[in-house]
Amino acid sequence: MKLDIFTSLINLLIVYMVFAIAFAITARRHPNLDGPRHWLFACLALFTGYLGLGLRGVIPDILSIVVANSLTLTGGVFLWTGIRRFFGLRWHWSLFALFVLPGTVLLSLFMTVWPSIPARQIIMSVFSILISAFAIRDVLQQRSFALIMETNLFIGVVGTEIVMHFIRITTLMMVPVSTDSYLLGQNQPDKLFFIVLFMLSASRLLILVTLVSARLQNELNQLASLDPLTQLPNRRLLLQRLKHGINRERRSGKQMALLMLDLDRFKTVNDKLGHTAGDELLQQVAGRIQSRLREADTVARLGGDEFIVLLEDIAHPEDAARVAEEIVAALSRPFQLLRSNEADHEPGRDVQIGASIGISLYPQHADSAELLMEQADTAMYEAKQAGRGCYAYFSEELTIAVHKRINLEDRLRHAIEQQELRVFYQPQIDIASNRIIGAEALVRWQSPTEGLIAPIHFIPIAEETGLIIAIGEWVLRETCRQGQRWLADGFLPLTLAVNVSPQQFRRCDINALVAEVLAETGFPAGQLELEMTESGLMENQDNVVEVLNNLRNQGIRLAIDDFGTGYSSLAYLKRFPVDVLKIDKSFIDDIPHLQDDMEITATIIAMGHILGFKVLAEGVETQEQLDFLRNKGCDAYQGYFTSKPVPAADFTQLLQAQHEKMAAV
Template sequence: MKLRGNPKNKTNSKKNRTGFSEKELYSNNKIYFGIVTTGAVLLLSTLIYIISKILTWEKNIPSQNKELLKGMNSLKNISARLVIFAIILFIIITLLIISQEKDKKKIFQLAYYDNLTKLPNRRFFEDILQKFIEESEKFKQKVGLVYIDLDNFKVVNDTLSHTVGDGILRQVGDLIKGTLRQSDMVCRFEGDEFVVLLPGISGRNDAMNIVKRMINILQAPFISNEKKFYITASMGIAIYPDDAEDIDTILQYSNMAMNRAKENGKNTYSLFESHMNIKLLEKYELEEDLRQAIKKQELILYYQPQIDIKTGKMVGVEALIRWNHPTKGLIPPMKFIPLAEETGLIIPIGEWVLRTACSQSSKWTKKGFENLRISVNLSAKQFQQPDLVEMIVGILKETNMRPELLDLEITESVAMMDLDLTKRVLQHLRSKKINISLDDFGTGYSSLNYLKQLPINTVKIDKTFVDNITDDVSQQTIAKAVIDLSHNMDLYVTAEGVETWEQFTFLKFQKCDKVQGYLFSTPLPLDEIEKIISQDKGFIEKSN
């Protein structure tokens, strides 16, 4: 959630980029130039007065008094030079004043306007919003605030260049400005974020009409270096005083509405609703609890058996994280993993999962369970860490785990984000004898052809394909194709989410290698999975 600081506090500080307030910046200069200018004018006036007196006295001096006339001429020459000096000084002061006014405008531009788009910046927004609110109270009007965030703009900077990105930001600012009324104002906050102020509106309908125009105008392609780019935006609307009665709250609420628009699929807008605030507070509480959970060791691993389809025996387990919350009980990963991804907590959590799983595998090996593989999921953020391979290898050494017993699972979508990076990382891991599985296959956008390029061992068929595999002919065809082509490329196939004997029978007939799912076992805590491991019974015979 992209919440910002407290605009009220920033507004009260009244500091520009120089670190001084406007009053501090200009008052001393004005006093200084005022004193010098007054002094120059007085000096000039005095000198002119003296020269006029000298000329008067000179007329009354007898021509025979040459010494006195000579002295008068010297005094007159000195006074004339002083007059010239005073005039030059006056001109210099005038030029300095003009220069100061220009500098003042430059400083004002730096302090209140964005250098890239030339739009008002965040500080200008905070000052003007306060004035708009005061006027709306006076005239019983409403003020709309629209928080705008460009969708997937980071991709433009990363894949094209920051120069192209800057050009698009300028175009976006101009396009938004062109859709607004004369009384409205668009400001660039930072990065790819803009805020629009809509003073004097009657309510939500007015704001929505303007927002729809902005969304529509952004549907057109952006042109840069004769290339077309499509950039959309998510927008959130909050209304003063309907939704909030102070600057920081209305800004926060419009931001929350914008995030809801992103959750709803992007390229759309959302109005602030009061329940959003409740959900935000719950989210913050959960985030803080999750941070404490890492420190207090409230996270635990459950293990789901993976069954060899031929023998019916357990040949591996998948390590799945759970959160044993002190008051809310056992929290499943779907409730907190997305939050961990968003906040970056997935990095320490992912490392903890890997270390704990490797440590447990090493203990099982010492107990005599020598060939039991353990699967660990890698998140998108983990996979993008530059030290990922070093971290994994370090944990293997630290825990004395046999690398061939570790199976790292990455999703299809993660693998396809950057195919070259994926190949490099996976090749490095495979060189260490670590196994790689492509998880959730079929749910992303890759094709079977990409499997040839990836140094993987196993393809995991996603549960969504297994669910209807006995009733849907197309699902059966897909599953059969995945199994056959994977085997042709010397890859193993594991089917997830097997819940019925009909599903199992079909997969066995198609020669799928391994299965896992509730038909055989739910994910189990350590003590229960160890009982099953020690019994070494076949799951299929047991289920029959």
């Protein structure tokens, strides 16, 4: 087959149409990838331009040369701008003014003033060299390691095009060329140039397709190994690095540490400010953790608010503790969020969280990646139990405790389903009249195998797992039912106090629940008292006042439980529409032996009365304690001095005895 310019041109036109279709499909399927869209326009412009050159002699020369070559320049600029967009650079329409418009003007000038083939082709080659040089510059500035092979090929092809254009310019300046048609004619001194140029053009398009394919594959790999929000390694990549590190450290005899982090109070931020603010907070957390690590260390996000840090080649086990302390300190500082609740259109604000960290060591604690992660997770829960905002190392004792905890959680879920929970009632006594005026409802677990299980053993697990929501609702409903039974039996009205978990504030509509239960049971709202701890109120202080006011509007009494052990801030206390302060048992235990506790208790009583609250003391067990409280003006008490918490039937007997005593008087 005869190899000439015209045949090569026809083949190139077919190539451009094929790649135009390929880029059109890519742009449609991946709209966020800008390069293919520009390369589609480039293929269409180049196809039209080269088609115009091939039709020279069929259409007027001025149209063929000026328009066709202008479209060819336009295609070159689109190729370049596609490269810029592909590598994340901006582009402007002014790029066409820098190349296409001057080229068109010069081509028109030489067609009308100096109809010289060499001059026209020199103009085209000069502009092609400039466009190619700028494209190479942008690729060199922005190329990534993941695309290094493809970008090197592209630079090689475009660089070869530049060399060919220089050779062509030299040839055109030295060898005279007829003004006759050289595409269809026999006189083709730059035949070799056109054939090589057409081949390079096809190669360049093929490399662009390869670039797109490599970019998409790289993004798939990143999705598989990186967390999309923080761009940190995910669990899969972490496990790979951890296994690799274990193999390396096993040969070298060095140590590694794994730090499992869980953010404290993160869910509160999510609930109050929305997921947009929560996502921004996670990104800032990732940045702060990374700033405390060496370049060789790895921080990964496991999901939610859990992060994990891999410290390789540590000299001493305590090195991990030092890093943990730095991370805890860094995450304890306030975070400034630029975005807030998108629904409320609130401005950004400062939030404060913290972190609990569990540490496991290689080879002391385990010799496999999965076991190291499990043990770090175990230690992290120990840190949470120790008060949060701290770290804890793994130990065998912790493993046993965690296994028991998991077993207890499963049994607790079963207990809720099988209705093994019970409500016990502890009398609340009016100090002045020595009469039962109310009771605190306390949940107990009646296990078929272990008997009565105290709340201290299962309530913390219920709080962690969210089971407290179902338990709290059941206790409220059962207490109101029992209270209505006592009213129907003719006993004097009692105030029944039910504890409310902070999670009930955050995760359910407590106002709607109370209204539903009261309507269902018929229990008077004025005889229901909801108890909340200081810490629970402070965790939800932004919306707690509104919630408490709504409860107060229903007629519900409100009490602060365990007062004195939390924040104890008068500034906040005045904001809450509270009826009762309950002095924590820890202040009552050492009366009258500890002067400090006596003074604190007396101060709370006086302060409560000044603010208009009733004051109730918890945990009264001796006559001396009761006498002290009576002397200081305390309103009521509860404790073993009168009665421990008892089932409803036993509490009914206490009410019956009091009723008979009052009737006798």
